[in-house]
Amino acid sequence: MKYILIDADTGIDDSIAILFALKRKDVRVVGITTGFGNTNARQAADNSLRLIQLSGVDYEVPVAVGATGPLVGEWEGPVPHIHGHNGIGDAQIPASSQQPLEEAACDFIIRMAKEYEGKLTLVTLGRMTNLALALQKEPELPRLVKNVVFMGGTYHAPGNVTPVAEANIAGDPEAADQVLQAGFDITMVGLDVTQKVRLTAEHIEKLDKYAAPENRPIVDYLKQAMPLYFRFNRQQNNCLDHCPVHDPMAMLTVVDPALVTTRRMPARVECGGNFCRGMVVTDLREYPMDAQYLNICVDVDGRKAVEELLTTFMD
Ligand code: RIB
Numbered sequence: 001m002k003y004i005l006i007d008a009d010t011g012i013d014d015s016i017a018i019l020f021a022l023k024r025k026d027v028r029v030v031g032i033t034t035g036f037g038n039t040n041a042r043q044a045a046d047n048s049l050r051l052i053q054l055s056g057v058d059y060e061v062p063v064a065v066g067a068t069g070p071l072v073g074e075w076e077g078p079v080p081h082i083h084g085h086n087g088i089g090d091a092q093i094p095a096s097s098q099q100p101l102e103e104a105a106c107d108f109i110i111r112m113a114k115e116y117e118g119k120l121t122l123v124t125l126g127r128m129t130n131l132a133l134a135l136q137k138e139p140e141l142p143r144l145v146k147n148v149v150f151m152g153g154t155y156h157a158p159g160n161v162t163p164v165a166e167a168n169i170a171g172d173p174e175a176a177d178q179v180l181q182a183g184f185d186i187t188m189v190g191l192d193v194t195q196k197v198r199l200t201a202e203h204i205e206k207l208d209k210y211a212a213p214e215n216r217p218i219v220d221y222l223k224q225a226m227p228l229y230f231r232f233n234r235q236q237n238n239c240l241d242h243c244p245v246h247d248p249m250a251m252l253t254v255v256d257p258a259l260v261t262t263r264r265m266p267a268r269v270e271c272g273g274n275f276c277r278g279m280v281v282t283d284l285r286e287y288p289m290d291a292q293y294l295n296i297c298v299d300v301d302g303r304k305a306v307e308e309l310l311t312t313f314m315d
Pocket residue numbers: 009011012013014037038125126127151160166167168246247
């Protein structure tokens with residue numbers, strides 16, 4: 001069994017990653033923490049609670065609200081043109097009677113790391129602010145958790161918010177650099193792989209046809225949420241009814257590491273600069289700079305990844 005704590009800015013791709021994890025028999029989601037990004041942290045928590053209920057998962061998944069902005073500077077605000085006004089593509093899914101915890105996300109992360117000592121994988125799908133705050137309170141965190149897998153950054157692919165930076169890292173570079181240098185066993189699932197894995201309108205049609213009956217609410221949700229995400233990707237990236245698979249790819253990497261090829265490289269996050277703030281700077285020199293080594297995903301079996309994602313929702 002894989003024990004996972006998900007930290008998300010619960011938007012459309014986060015929601016698919018969350019539903020995928022909740023449907024896996026080999027995964028136990030010990031909780032979800034939320035932060036700012038695609039939407040605000042409270043809305044992200046509300047979305048997460050609705051998704052937990054929608055999934056029909058048969059155990060309790062606590063949700064804790066986290067950071068409302070980055071460690072340095074101000075949050076630029078949500079992105080309704082990508083993720084809708086509610087963060088989940090303006091899809092209407094039933095509200096949950098479950099409430100978020102009173103406990104702050106960073107405290108919940110520390111508590112779960114201690115409860116599942118040595119067994120917990122932290123999967124971050126948004127800014128790393130909650131994890132950085134947890135580290136500041138509990139510097140032993142890298143020893144307490146098994147590993148960290150994060151969606152974010154890019155090694156060779158172009159950035160998606162600046163020429164060289166990806167949104168989750170650019171949204172809080174200081175937090176990301178603190179986490180990357182803290183001593184975790186850490187895997188970067190960045191744009192080099194997420195851009196190579198494509199979810200298409202045909203895939204949603206296939207799900208509509210073959211999804212297990214108990215997953216019908218999930219398919220109905222995806223049919224509501226995905227058109228906005230496809231439209232953004234069409235306008236922004238000339239994608240005709242397809243989109244990259246960002247956050248679900250991080251979850252897929254956790255459940256099936258053989259899907260990706262990784263390379264160990266020392267890396268820092270650029271926290272200054274006019275053009276490169278938020279860039280993940282890797283050092284391939286023989287005598288590299290003093291930086292922590294990351295497992296960076298450099299390639300992926302995209303066809304297999306999508307099949308594994310979709311079949312999880314099928315009979
Ligand atoms: O760059 C893609 C990432 O930014 C994804 O996690 C998406 O949900 C947004 O947070």
